[in-house]
Amino acid sequence: MKPMNWIKIFPLSILSAEDFLKKIDISGKKLCVVKTEEKFYAIQNKCPHAGAELSNGWCTKGKIICPYHRQEFDLETGRGAPGQGNYVDTYPVEIKDDGVYVGISKPWWRFW
Template sequence: MSAFVDIGALEDVPVQGARVVRTAQGCIAVFRTLDDRVFALEDRCPHKGGPLSEGMVHGDRVTCPLHAWAFDMNTGQAQGADEGAVRTYPVRVRNGRILISAELMARRAA
C-alpha cells in the first residue's frame, strides 16, 4: 500500500471546482464533485494542452475549457467521439482532509 500526503482540507476545493497541486510529476488538478467525491488528474488536456483545472465539473466528468473535450475523472478517458486520456492519480479523503499519493511528491529521477 502506498503512502499518502495531506494536501489540504476538502473545503479548500470548491464544490464542482478544482485546485492545482504542483508536484514532481507536474501539475495535478484536484477536483471536488457536488457529492464531495475527489479526483486527481493531470492538469493538461491532450488535445490542445488546456488546463483541466479551469474546466466545468459535471457529475464525475470534467470538460476542458478550450475545446470542450469531456473526461471521465474515474478513468481519465475522453468521452464521446474524442480520443485521448489524461493520467489519474490516487487520492482519498479522510477526516475532511484530502490525501494524495506520496509518490507524486517525490523528486524525479535524474
C-alpha cells in the same frame, strides 16, 4: 500494485468547502483536484488535446470539460469521450484522519 507516496494536499476542514476545481503542484506534477459532493478526484491538469489547463474548465455528470475545445474526460477513469481517442492520467485520493491525500507512484528505480 505500485508503491505510492501519499502526499497531504488539504486539511480535513476542506470537506465542508463548496465543490471546486483547483490546480496543485506536487512531486513535480501539475494536477487538477476536483471536489464534488465530498468526493475528490485528482487528474493531470494538462489537456492532452491542446494543452489547456483542465482546472480552468468545469464538471458535469462525472466528467471534466476542457475550457478550450470542450474535450471531456471521465473523472474516475480518465478516459476521453467516445471518438476522442485520448485520456488523462488519474491519481488515487484518500481521506485520512488528518487530511486529504493524493497517491503518486514511486518511480521504479526507487523500489530497491
